Amino acid sequence: MTIQRRRNIIKARRTGMGLSLVAAISFVAGMTDAVGLVMSGDFVSFMTGNTTRAAIALEAGQYDHAWKLLLAIATFVAGNAAGIIIAHSSHRRIFTVLCSVAIMLAVAALLQTSQLKPFDFYLIVFAMGTINAAVEHIEGLPIGLTYVTGALSRFGRGIGRFILGERKRDWTIQLVPWIGMVSGAISGAILASAVPKSALLVVSLLVFFVxxxxxxxxxxLRSRYNQRVAITRFPDRV
Structure with a gap:
């Protein structure tokens, strides 16, 4: 076996494992988003939709709803920041991030009644922000776990470049999070309808299993799917 062939095999193995992980995480993220939407009426990970709905609510004078959505957006951003801090403070980055998310969802599940209260809702939003830090890229290609607009955009641009003659096909992996998200959302919608009081707890257990x-x-391989954080230290001022 040549050195190049061996490298190609290793890269294919890394890519396959990474995509399997992305599919699993996107699946549970899709389930969470569907359960959250059914139980609260608002998105817990789709911040583009919440941004548009907040703007419409502001125009309509529905300030309480607009404030709820704007606060959800800020909470989602905070969750992403917390996810990066959690990921880079542990040698077991993926495991630690996912366990943190599972605990948050479990707490929200134990606190919920027939509908999501504000604290439950924001805790789920925070968890969905945090989960994005579990996997940030696959072999240098950016991956989104709780949002697929960017993935579909990159997929469409890849099709355009392929038609123009470029023969790289790494853009095809962008379909993986979308497939995971849509299949998870379907499962989550069914789960929320069948067992509304236990749906979040089921999702929490699935996240812990992943x-x-x-x-x-x-x-x-565990740290290959996260971006390295370069800390710049400034010299002390005299």
Missing amino acids: ALASMLMPRS
């Missing part, structure tokens, strides 16, 4: 499954990955 966290455990991530530990089966070789240690050398």
